[in-house]
Amino acid sequence: MTVDAEKLIFNNALSIIENQSELEDLELNIDLKLKIKIKTQQLYCVLHQRFIQTPKGMELMKQKIMKGDIGCCPRVLCHKQTVIPYCESIDPANSENETMVYCPKCKGLFKPDYLKHQKLNGAHFGPYFAGILMLCYPKIVLNPKKEVHIPKIYGFKIHKESPLHP
Numbered sequence: 261m262t263v264d265a266e267k268l269i270f271n272n273a274l275s276i277i278e279n280q281s282e283l284e285d286l287e288l289n290i291d292l293k294l295k296i297k298i299k300t301q302q303l304y305c306v307l308h309q310r311f312i313q314t315p316k317g318m319e320l321m322k323q324k325i326m327k328g329d330i331g332c333c334p335r336v337l338c339h340k341q342t343v344i345p346y347c348e349s350i351d352p353a354n355s356e357n358e359t360m361v362y363c364p365k366c367k368g369l370f371k372p373d374y375l376k377h378q379k380l381n382g383a384h385f386g387p388y389f390a391g392i393l394m395l396c397y398p399k400i401v402l403n404p405k406k407e408v409h410i411p412k413i414y415g416f417k418i419h420k421e422s423p424l425h426p
């Protein structure tokens with residue numbers, strides 16, 4: 261692809277994100293429109309990654325997380341700790357970007373509660389957001405003490421040398 265074609269695709273993608281134009285209104289061939297659509301999705305994803313790491317973006321995300329909009333940890337002993345979106349990749353073009361949620365209390369990764377989050381390209385959040393958010397807002401963890409279930413048999417703890425001991 262030529263530099264002029266790349267520039268045309270990028271400028272149209274940016275224009276769509278800024279609500280200055282609509283893809284349907286562009287008088288271009290279908291192949292170019294498809295490339296602009298893909299570039300728009302990728303560019304939006306990268307902008308979202310960056311925005312949620314700014315002070316304003318982090319504050320907005322913190323509010324969503326604290327309200328439980330992203331969901332809660334499914335682990336019983338986390339007592340409905342709200343979770344942070346996470347993905348191992350930052351590449352929006354990777355088709356296998358699964359959105360996961362990270363529990364800041366038990367440090368576990370889980371599938372999101374909501375279908376809309378499961379369908380989302382996880383690269384919108386990437387692998388760094390959860391760590392940055394926890395550094396900036398350590399109180400996001402409701403009760404930092406991690407509870408561990410200790411199995412008992414007829415009221416007795418399992419011996420520490422047993423392979424069943426947690």
Ligand SMILES: [Zn+2]
Binds near residue numbers: 333334338
């Ligand atoms: Zn948890």
